Amino acid sequence: MKAWLLNDFGLDNLVLRDTPTSEPKAGELLVKVGAVSLNFRDKAIVDGIYEPHKVPKPLIPVSDAAGTVVAVGEGVSRFRVGDRVNSHLYSRWIDGPPGPDEPDYCFGSPLPGGLAEYMIIHEDSAVRAPDNMSDEEASTLPIAALTAWYSLVDYGQIKAGHSVLVQGTGGVSIFAIQLATALGARVIVTSSNDANLEAAMKLGAVAGVNYRTHPDWEEQVLKLTDGKGVDLLLDVAGGNGLNQSIAATKAAGKIAQIGFLTGQTTELGLMPLIFRQTTIRGIAVAPRSAFDRMNAFLNENQIRPVIDKVYSFAEARQAYEHLERGAFGKVVIKIA
Template sequence: MRAWQLRTFGLENLELAETPTPEPGPDELLVKVGAVALNFRDKAIVDGIYEPDKMPENLIPVADAAGTVVAVGEGVTAFAVGDRVTSHFYSRWLEGQPSHNEPDYSLGGPLHGGLAEYMVLHEDTAVPAPDTLSDEQAATLPIAALTAWYSLVENGKVQDGQTVLIQGTGGVSIFGVQFAAALGARVIATSSSDEKLERVRELGATDLINYRTHPDWEKVVLELTDGLGVDVTLDVVGGAGLNRSIAATRPGGHVNVIGFLDGQTASVDLMTLLFRQTKIHGIAVGHRASFVEMNNFIDEHKILPVIDTVYEFEDAIAAYEHLNRGAFGKIVVRVG
């Protein structure tokens, strides 16, 4: 089969190669990949800034994939040939609280991912793809959608009538807007682009803040909420901006840290944190049971993933370059 392999760190070292097609072992599925979707994590792995010591040689990258089961190993009962499935990022986190070593079993690094014509998934790891979505759409779900869902529903427990703050217009953020709006929440969205803000308004955002026009955007959030702050914040930036997220969130509210665009370390104003008694929660995607629940919600509410651009398999490098420039929604690579 053809597969993209990372010879060593750096995008120039991501190469399209011929490699043996894997065979499914006991309890495993062989999946013909239809599409994959890129996340910031995929870029960070290629750049060598995401746990580089754990990445094997000739890694097949990209965690998010959707496709069709073409063969099953001995003992498989949950799926059959012809079923459409998606990957699940943390391959051993099926429900409940995460184990200490979940990152060691994550797809797209250190385990091989889906940027190939075929991939093997354990039947416990694979997730049925929503019937309402194509492979290109379903491929966007494993990290971006599940991260937003887990932040809002499993952790934030967002209810009808509450207020949610969502930063940016990347994949997680767009899903966050769609889910929060469908849950009945008031959605405050931030971006540096007025054009993108108008597009998120169409997806359900009710209040828009351009953080370049309003660098003290947390003060605008407080004005919009009568000085109280939002119930739940999805912080995709990290770094020094975490203090602004804390200030924009109501006392006792949730700040879900889901990204590190502004750096992997943060210096927190402890007095503000203590006085507001903020719950800061690191979010690393979610478990499989939550994934299945999310897919049911997607089908029920007819939510369609927002895809910026679909690239062909041979143009994966261009897809990464697009991801580096930024996108509105998801960057997808069509494989099958």
């Protein structure tokens, strides 16, 4: 099969090569990949800043895939040939709280990912792809949509009338706007791009704050919430901006710490955290059971993924470059 292989860190070391197609073992599915979508994690792996000590070389990267089952191993019962499935990042996290070693069984590193013509997925970790979505659309769900869902529903327990702040307009953030709006929440979005803020409001956000125009963006959020702050804040930036996130969240409110776009470390002011009694939880996607619940909600509410651009299989590097420049929604690579 054709596959993109990461031989060393750096995008120049991602090369298209022929490699053997694996045979499905007991309990496994061989999936003909239709499409994959890129997440910041995928770029960070290529750049060598995402647990580089765990990245095998060569590696078939990219965790999020959708495709069709073309062969099954012995004993498979959940799926059959012809079914359309999604990969699930944490291949062994099925339900309940995560185990201590879930990152050791992630697709796209250290397990082989989906940037190839075929992919092996164990039947227990595969998720039935939504019938009403193309492979390109379904490929956007495993990290971006599911992270937003888990933050809002399982952790945030968002209900109608609650307020949510979403940082940026990338994949997780756009899904969060769509999902939170469908849940009846009042959504505020931050971005450095006024056009993206306008587009986000067309998706359901009630207000937007340009953090370049307003560096103290948390003050604008407080004005928009009558001085209280939001019930839940989805922080995709990380870094020292976490202090502003605390200030923008209501007393006893919650922060879902999702990303690290501006830094993997932070100098945190403890007194505001203590006095505001803020809860901060790291969110690393979700178990497969949440994926199943989310897909039902997406279908019920007719939520469709927002895709910025679809690239061909041969244009994988250009897709990574697009992600680095920034995307409104998701960047997808069509394989089949």
